[in-house]
Amino acid sequence: MRILSRLPEAWRQPLAIAGGVVALAWLVIAAAAPLLAPHDPLAQDLPRLAAPGPGHWFGTDQLGRDILSRIMYGARVSIPLTLLLVVLSLLIGGLLGACAGYFGRWVGEGIMRLADLVFAFPTVILAMVVAAALGASLTNAVLAVLVVAWPAYARVTRGLVLGMREREFVLSGRLLGFSAWKSLRVDVLPNVTGPILVLATLDIGTALLLLSGLSFLGLGAKPPSPEWGAMVASGVEVFDSWWVATFPGLAILTVVLAFNFLGDTLRDALDPRTARAIKERAL
Amino acid sequence: MRHPLARFLLRRIAVAVLLGLGITLVTFVLTNLVPGDPVTANLGQRALGDPAIVAQFRAEHGLDKSLPVQYLTYLGGLVQGDLGMSQQSHRPVLDDLAEFVPSTIELAGGAILISLVAGVAFGVIAALRRDRLSDQVLRVLSLVGISVPTFWLALVAFYVFFFRLQITPGSGRIAPDMNAPPGVTGLYTLDAALAGQWDVFASAVGHLLTPALVLAAYTIGLLTRFTRSAVLEVLGQDYVRAARAKGLPGRVILFRYVLRSALVPIITVAGLAFGSLLSGTVLVESVFARPGIGQYAYKSATTLDLPAVMGVGLVVGCVYVLINLVVDILYGVIDPRVRLA
Numbered sequence: 001m002r003i004l005s006r007l008p009e010a011w012r013q014p015l016a017i018a019g020g021v022v023a024l025a026w027l028v029i030a031a032a033a034p035l036l037a038p039h040d041p042l043a044q045d046l047p048r049l050a051a052p053g054p055g056h057w058f059g060t061d062q063l064g065r066d067i068l069s070r071i072m073y074g075a076r077v078s079i080p081l082t083l084l085l086v087v088l089s090l091l092i093g094g095l096l097g098a099c100a101g102y103f104g105r106w107v108g109e110g111i112m113r114l115a116d117l118v119f120a121f122p123t124v125i126l127a128m129v130v131a132a133a134l135g136a137s138l139t140n141a142v143l144a145v146l147v148v149a150w151p152a153y154a155r156v157t158r159g160l161v162l163g164m165r166e167r168e169f170v171l172s173g174r175l176l177g178f179s180a181w182k183s184l185r186v187d188v189l190p191n192v193t194g195p196i197l198v199l200a201t202l203d204i205g206t207a208l209l210l211l212s213g214l215s216f217l218g219l220g221a222k223p224p225s226p227e228w229g230a231m232v233a234s235g236v237e238v239f240d241s242w243w244v245a246t247f248p249g250l251a252i253l254t255v256v257l258a259f260n261f262l263g264d265t266l267r268d269a270l271d272p273r274t275a276r277a278i279k280e281r282a283l
Numbered sequence: 284m285r286h287p288l289a290r291f292l293l294r295r296i297a298v299a300v301l302l303g304l305g306i307t308l309v310t311f312v313l314t315n316l317v318p319g320d321p322v323t324a325n326l327g328q329r330a331l332g333d334p335a336i337v338a339q340f341r342a343e344h345g346l347d348k349s350l351p352v353q354y355l356t357y358l359g360g361l362v363q364g365d366l367g368m369s370q371q372s373h374r375p376v377l378d379d380l381a382e383f384v385p386s387t388i389e390l391a392g393g394a395i396l397i398s399l400v401a402g403v404a405f406g407v408i409a410a411l412r413r414d415r416l417s418d419q420v421l422r423v424l425s426l427v428g429i430s431v432p433t434f435w436l437a438l439v440a441f442y443v444f445f446f447r448l449q450i451t452p453g454s455g456r457i458a459p460d461m462n463a464p465p466g467v468t469g470l471y472t473l474d475a476a477l478a479g480q481w482d483v484f485a486s487a488v489g490h491l492l493t494p495a496l497v498l499a500a501y502t503i504g505l506l507t508r509f510t511r512s513a514v515l516e517v518l519g520q521d522y523v524r525a526a527r528a529k530g531l532p533g534r535v536i537l538f539r540y541v542l543r544s545a546l547v548p549i550i551t552v553a554g555l556a557f558g559s560l561l562s563g564t565v566l567v568e569s570v571f572a573r574p575g576i577g578q579y580a581y582k583s584a585t586t587l588d589l590p591a592v593m594g595v596g597l598v599v600g601c602v603y604v605l606i607n608l609v610v611d612i613l614y615g616v617i618d619p620r621v622r623l624a
Binding site for chain 2: 015116117122124232235260
């Protein structure tokens, strides 16, 4: 596995370390929110719209709820859903793309034309239509993002599988009597996972942005759920109290940035042209 | 049709028609497969209780017919330039689009202009100063640009520059006490300039600047990254080394040798990025209260206004095809080796 041997060098990159630390911190916050949060995220306390200060470090919102606690609990909503979303689009898109690449002909053509159609539509607008049609809820927002997210994986996987299909070790596997499925599972897929995982890491940020964007528009999480996009939207109504929208937005930014730092370094490490440069720098 | 350019254009038009068909079909199927009902989305609670009004609404918008008939009726109108009636605004969709599209073209056009200038400049700096501090700073900044939630950045920009510092105008397209310039193109900046109303022009540009910058954040980041790697790749080429060995000044090498060659991948990415810009307008227009196609799409999507959603999809699809066409033509202009085929 050449890919794995390149990983330690990637880890020596300061950006990757920063991204890894921040991502890990958010995972810990999400897991331990009930222990870490200073207040109940739904408890209403006076005064309302209190500015950040001791007691409420990030201030309170228009219902007097502690924003810091809501952001911590919000991590339990946004992060697992985003990860689930990326895993699902990777599985669906990857499987469809692998079939399109391996079996070709009309199956492949059909799948890829469908992917092209989704690509031609602006993502937010298509996701908006799906979310609105399904009815505003967080689950439906996830489904809506899934509809627009899978084609990227299908396209990349298909390209990689196409290149792998004609390789000699795959052909010899077929000559040894592997069925198409076994050949795909044993010989082809393990060799294309690296680049697809990089895509998935970079996609975590995109998926979170889209999901929170839908919630911001009122097509995702419903109150009183402490979803970050919905929290930013609630800040629009109380413009004077800048902290209501600012901190949840920063939460989104830091999570997306952390995964983009990681993905960007991983991509450089897996790209043979830049891998050498990284190696030289790391030594 | 022997002429290569004619064949090229013909094929592009065929693709555009197919794309348009696909977009209408996807919207149509999606909005009809799912549980949402345009009748409940559009009529008030009282009207819903009256079967006569519901039936009238259904008949008015052709919702009482079978799905294939509805779709074919729509296509029939489409070839005659009729995009149907919006169920929400009770106006022809074409009129709605004509009103809202120019504002978005102004916004997205401004954003892509800003992104191209800033993104290419930053990318070139990063490539020329590779691995130095400025390269690292630009790398972090471009990743921040890609990662920042557009809707949040819009809010922050509005709060800081309008509300606190009061250096930018507020929401809308021009100052509220001004009249829109005489409509020629619908683009307020261009119309005001054409009419010589320079105060209106200044106001329109002022109102455009912040939202366009916010919208451009993502594409600036994207273009910086791509320009950097494209320039780095060209810098390693033999002909650049030869130009250096010849003793040509750095400026000439950069603009005539490096940038020209690096522009092909940059323009490809810029063309693709235009799609994400159009997506971003939904969020930016809602914060800055600019009446554009993003806002219109949002209103139509939430009320399941089918003809309006398809109209938006078609406009965006056309823009997509048009941008790709421009990109392809630019390839030939920039790089004489490229032939349209």
